[in-house]
Amino acid sequence: MDKPTLLSGTGIRAGVMVLLLAVWVAACKPDRPASQSTTPAGRDASSAVAENADPSKGIGQVQHVTLNTPLEQDRIKRGQAIYEMKCQACHRLDETRVVGPGWAGVTKRRKPEWIMNMITNVDVMLDQDPEAQKLLELCLTRMPNQNVSIGDARDILEFMRKNDGEE
Ligand code: HEC
Numbered sequence: 001m002d003k004p005t006l007l008s009g010t011g012i013r014a015g016v017m018v019l020l021l022a023v024w025v026a027a028c029k030p031d032r033p034a035s036q037s038t039t040p041a042g043r044d045a046s047s048a049v050a051e052n053a054d055p056s057k058g059i060g061q062v063q064h065v066t067l068n069t070p071l072e073q074d075r076i077k078r079g080q081a082i083y084e085m086k087c088q089a090c091h092r093l094d095e096t097r098v099v100g101p102g103w104a105g106v107t108k109r110r111k112p113e114w115i116m117n118m119i120t121n122v123d124v125m126l127d128q129d130p131e132a133q134k135l136l137e138l139c140l141t142r143m144p145n146q147n148v149s150i151g152d153a154r155d156i157l158e159f160m161r162k163n164d165g166e167e
Pocket residue numbers: 082083086087088089090091099100101102106110115118119126132135136137139140141142143144146148156
């Protein structure tokens with residue numbers, strides 16, 4: 001009497017295990033892509049600020065930048081002119097820190113979206129973005145808001161790419 005009961009008990013347990021495993025495997029597979037696509041959307045909806053789902057893109061209107069190769073020469077020219085007028089006083093093109101950090105390598109250190117949000121949304125960035133705050137601690141001067149448009153910021157970004165040796 002004992003033997004069959006034990007056997008069937010084990011059999012049921014093993015059967016349940018297999019069934020659970022099958023359910024788990026089946027649940028896992030279709031769930032992964034589904035949860036991947038819902039998580040960023042969920043985050044977007046819950047955040048009140050215009051915050052990027054990816055924090056390394058900074059905070060602001062600029063969520064996605066398309067970079068083209070080769071570089072766009074007309075943008076570089078406009079970007080350089082804006083640099084000379086509005087940025088040069090505090091930023092060198094090499095690694096030297098004057099008031100702000102030198103721009104050498106900035107396009108390698110930062111996402112293009114982060115750079116453009118820093119230029120166009122500097123007050124919020126300095127108040128909320130951890131990377132911008134680290135720079136503020138280092139430089140001890142708040143970069144002023146210069147009312148740079150998104151289009152102008154994109155031109156400056158192109159000029160920075162050129163400065164970093166892109167072609
Ligand atoms: C009055 C000085 C000043 C001017 C003018 C200025 N900046 Fe800045 N900038 C700073 C400082 C200081 C920082 C570091 C963050 C801080 O302390 O506010 C900074 C940081 C930056 C950074 C981040 C650099 C890095 O290494 O990540 C970018 C990008 C930038 N500035 C772009 C610009 C652009 C573009 C202009 C011109 C339109 C400009 N800045 C004009 C002072 C200035």
